[in-house]
Amino acid sequence: MKRLWIYQSDRLLTDLECVQVSEILGDFVKQWTAHGNQLLGSFEIRYNLFIFLIVDEEQAMVTGCSVDKSVHLLKKIENELSIQLFDRLKIAYKHQDGNLRVVPSTVFEELVKSGALNEDTIVFNNMLTHADDIDLKWEVPLRDSWHAKVYL
Template identity: 30%
Template sequence: MFVNFDTISDDAKVWIYPSSRKFYNSEIDEITEKVKSFVENWKAENPDFKASYKILHNRFIILTADDVATPLNNKDIDASVSFILELQETYKIELLDKMNVCFKQGEYVQYKDLKDFKKLLKNKALTGKTIIFDNLLTTKQDFENFWEIPIEESWYSRFLKK
């Protein structure tokens, strides 16, 4: 059952999918509708299942599911990955590449592969104060508290020159 994102338990699972490009304004409504439809129908046979989503910065799709009362199985996870793969194909974007880094530069969100990110740090184009998005978080509580943090406070800090 689709519920408001804020009502999902802090222990709920979260999946963060960063897009390789910003969603075009002409795509936002359609992507939002597709994501909402997926969430509404995900495990629809179980009325106790609660799930939600957010689309942030016109670049990130965040899915969350409270899997305490109704645990997710491999079929449920496969359904979500298949859905994300469909979005990738439809919109010609990358959403599953975990070897990329998203960070803020001014008001813009940048998406770089890890190699280019390391070069930016080495060349001091980014600092430890630069806000980074940790897209590897797995719970809603971590998402809400540690998704947008300075590089120096994230696991990416290992790439900063000491």
């Protein structure tokens, strides 16, 4: 099983920032360990907004300490780029014009109530924990996401 963590930035990263983050994460996953065992880790940056960290747990299981190491690194990235990666009250969605937007949950709620966003609006399920679910369950219409229970 491939374990997944999804971190969403509070703003789009520039291409240069994505290169910088890729270098930092590339170095990290090469030396990422759990109790001395090398983790088979990887990462991906999507839409200049989302960071996926993935570990193939068939090789070695993730531990609390190894997760702490990744969180520490992401906090360092936050500080270096002046971004927020742990603000769960920001919601990303795909606007009608095709661009991604990130707004506070209160604004998202207002947009749904006003009809500016509807059940067909594409949202992102950053709560996934299995990499195998990314293609089918991550980028979905609002009606098919956890957002529907809260905002529809």
